[in-house]
Amino acid sequence: MQIILEYPYFFTATILEWKHLLKPDKFKDIIVSSLAYMAENNRMKIFAFIIISNHIHVIWQNIPPYNQKENQLSFMKFTAQMILKELRNNHQEVLKHFEVNLKDRKYQIWERNPLSIELRSKHVSEQKLTYIHENPIKAGICNTIVDYKYSSAKYYELNQSEWTFLSSLFE
Numbered sequence: 001m002q003i004i005l006e007y008p009y010f011f012t013a014t015i016l017e018w019k020h021l022l023k024p025d026k027f028k029d030i031i032v033s034s035l036a037y038m039a040e041n042n043r044m045k046i047f048a049f050i051i052i053s054n055h056i057h058v059i060w061q062n063i064p065p066y067n068q069k070e071n072q073l074s075f076m077k078f079t080a081q082m083i084l085k086e087l088r089n090n091h092q093e094v095l096k097h098f099e100v101n102l103k104d105r106k107y108q109i110w111e112r113n114p115l116s117i118e119l120r121s122k123h124v125s126e127q128k129l130t131y132i133h134e135n136p137i138k139a140g141i142c143n144t145i146v147d148y149k150y151s152s153a154k155y156y157e158l159n160q161s162e163w164t165f166l167s168s169l170f171e
Contacts (some may be wrong), residue, residue: 008047008061008169009068010128012115013076016098016108020053021083026028028080028150031056032163034075044071047169050132051150052139057080057132059119059169072116080109125169 015021024030028051035058039046043066048059062071084107098171101107111129118126133156136148145153154160 006062006064006068008045008059008119010115010117010119010124011058011060012055012074014055014111016100016111018054019097021094021098021109022051022056025150026081026086030079030086032150034079034082035060036163036165037078038071038075039167042072045167046152046163046165047167048129048132048152048156049150049163050135050148050152052135052141052144057128059125059128059132068116076110077115079144083109122170123152129169133157135164 015019022031031049031051035046035049038044038060042063044063045061046058047061047115048057050057060071062068084098087098095107098107100106100107102108117128121126133145133151133153136142136151137145145151146157152161152163152166155163155166
């Protein structure tokens with residue numbers, strides 16, 4: 001019998017006010033780089049992901065001693081900082097759309113309180129995996145799930161992927 005210390009999580013983060021900031025690949029690449037870092041540095045296993053123009057979905061599992069709260073915070077903070085850096089350096093007009101002037105920040109990239117759901121059954125895990133991979137079809141971005149680059153669909157459907165940080169959810 002395997003003892004599970006951490007269940008995988010279905011994680012969703014949305015760009016502030018559902019703005020389509022992640023449309024350019026350079027911003028999607030920031031997300032991918034951060035996921036790769038987390039996996040390569042044994043902070044978490046990345047099982048599935050999709051990056052759409054205004055939100056992301058990920059199925060990940062924390063690797064102790066790291067926990068969900070600190071990994072999620074680290075991921076959100078790092079990606080926001082890298083996106084803000086790119087906006088400051090190359091897209092001042094776009095940067096203005098993320099000005100919030102709150103007590104603790106001048107700019108905000110992600111909506112607060114991202115969704116994070118523990119996946120305790122294979123059935124629910126399969127449901128979330130399907131949901132993630134069908135996301136770009138529902139968004140009208142592509143016709144088949146394997147056509148969309150910033151997704152883990154090819155890993156599951158064709159056993160191929162350019163994303164070396166992925167692990168199988170069902171092994």
